[in-house]
Amino acid sequence: MEAGRASTVRLETIVSLAKRRGFVYPGSEIYGGLANTWDFGPLGAELKRNLKNAWWEFFIQRREDMLGLDGGILLHPRVWEASGHVEEFNDPLVDCRRCKSRFRADTLIEEKLERSSEGLSIEDMTRIIQESNLACPVCGARDWTPVRKFNLMFRTFIGPVEEQSTLVYLRPETAQAIFINFKQVVQTSRVKIPFGIGQVGKAFRNEITPGNFIFRLLEFEQMEIEYFIRPETWEEYFDHWLNEMARFLRWIGFKPDRLRTREHGPQELSHYSKKTIDFEYLFPFGWKELCGLAYRTDYDLRRHQEYSGEDLTYFDQERNERFIPHVIEPTMGVERLLLALLCDAYDEEPAVDVNGNPYTRVVLRFNPRIAPYKAAVLPLMRKPELVEVAREVARELRQHGRIEYDETQSIGRRYRRQDEIGTPYCITIDYQTLDDRTVTIRDRDTMQQVRVPIDRLNVELAERLQSA
Structure with missing residues (x-):
């Protein structure tokens, strides 16, 4: 899926319309605001609900091989050790020593130096920032700390005392609730592979530099599917889900010439993924990830079996064979889809009122399926x-x-x-x-x-x- 037509709307126009018409408000505005938080007004709440309902209808309700789940936000802390998030879920952080501003090092390199950060190590990023004599975007100083890893999970505590034994995390993704409930779903629903489990829910990431309105948020909703398969069929089902995601994006009204797909390079892959393809959208600030499809192999179930001691294998009665299923994961973010749909639907055209006076007619050409x-x-x-x-x-x-x-x-x-x-x-x-x-x-x-x-x-x- 390739594209070329440039986005014509400015982000400032979308932000202004969203606040003026009640789609999105700045968070806690009467108290001076809380950085990088947003509330969804009457129209935004309706648009979000319609998006989630459309996703559920298309991917869960209409398919006989899909089931739903509503997992909890707080999970046992060992879940995140097993999933690799405690060790691997990090962004490269760098500080300006003068003004104490913090930035993602890879973003600084890409946006200020206009060079790719793909595959760069922490040491590589430190060297590039130092050798380029990069100025701080806030104060202009050129005095940086070494780049270091910053874990993106929010921490909290269960109970009245903040002790290590009560430490829990706000989930950074919804997928793990599906994996740790895999055995119970198989037992209670009597499903046979291939089948999928989908859910919609909140996730939280302590992003260093959220921005571009609601494109990257601290608190957001995910719509995720974990589709369980035999390992030898992964390429077939990967292609199937890639086509289904493209069909869904068209179904909710996206213009195909503002969409494209991009496969992750080897150094860019997440720790659990063998193959990932992103759908990218041409936002006012450039081509950015809209949603993604990953082949997670048997990484998650295998790790949870190891860390929990529970048998998470699947028994195929027809083949008299027991194995750990592999997983294809289509995932979408509600707020990012909402922002892209606002940009995609926005249109201006010349018009004349009943008195013959010319004006610019502003129209959001939402597909009726998702219109508030x-x-x-x-x-x-x-x-x-x-x-x-x-x-x-x-x-x-x-x-x-x-x-x-x-x-x-x-x-x-x-x-x-x-x-x-x-x-x-x-x-x-x-x-x-x-x-x-x-x-x-x-x-x-x-x-x-x-x-x-x-x-x-x-x-x-x-x-x-x-x-x-």
């Missing part, structure tokens, strides 16, 4: 007889999906607001409605309007939404 509101009900004017019917229509439609009702400002301004928040259809109640019980449906993308009887409105909307 499926329709908006708008009385033409704020007259009691129109408002009464409009509220009646809105009450009925809310039984079938998320609907907004708006009776403030002129009808033109209300259309513009619905365009800007991505509502696919506007339903207008006018004086003709009082005569013949018909309403107009306005299409967001074409701005064309058709009249539909109120008693057919649910059917008409359902057909339009299903065909999207």
Whole structure:
């Protein structure tokens, strides 16, 4: 999957729209904010829910070989020793000695020196930063500490005393809950390999330099699948899941010319992976990872069997054979998908209002499947007889999906607001409605309007939404 068309929207435009329209707010803003934290407003909450529901429908609900799980955030600390996160889950950290600012060394090298950091050791990064006489982006000093490893897991304690014996971690990924419950899922669900377990849940990473709005967060949600297979079939299932991920991205509305795939080099692979391919998206700040597919071999189940002493092998009755399954892992981040969809859906076009005045029409062209509101009900004017019917229509439609009702400002301004928040259809109640019980449906993308009887409105909307 290759791409080329440049992103036209600036990140500042997306950030402004997201706050103004209630998609994303800065965290704890009334207290001056908390760095690198964000809250999702009414529209953001709906968009996130729709994304997660779409993922669950596509990957779990529609497949007979998939099961769901909801694992805990706090797991036994030995889980993270077995998984390799205590030892391996690190970023290269470097400090400016003058202003004490901290940075990821690999990011500094890539962004400030414009050279690849792939495969560089801690010692290599220290040497490159020192020899390049790199200036601190904050204060301009050129006095750096040696690069060192920084573990990304958040620590906390169980109980009233902060002792080592009570140390636990906030999970940095959701996958491990699936692996440690593998045996119980097999026993209780009577599934046969190949099969997968998927879940959606919070994860936490103490990132050194989060940034680019909600692209990289301290607290985020993952949608992950661990698909258990026989080892000799891994290439077949890797290709299958690569195609399924591409299909899902198209299904929720991504433009294919802003997507591409990139395989990780040998020095770039995670400690558990034999092969990883990222789907990258052309964000306003360049090509960056959107989601990924990894072949984790039998690393996780083998390590948990070793550390726990539990038998985590699978018995294949047809072959009379016992083995540790291998795993294919498709993984997606909710907030990163949300940011990419905001960028992908954003559009501006010249338009003329009812008075003949030109203006720039801003539209979020969300696929109706994931749009926060499926329709908006708008009385033409704020007259009691129109408002009464409009509220009646809105009450009925809310039984079938998320609907907004708006009776403030002129009808033109209300259309513009619905365009800007991505509502696919506007339903207008006018004086003709009082005569013949018909309403107009306005299409967001074409701005064309058709009249539909109120008693057919649910059917008409359902057909339009299903065909999207």
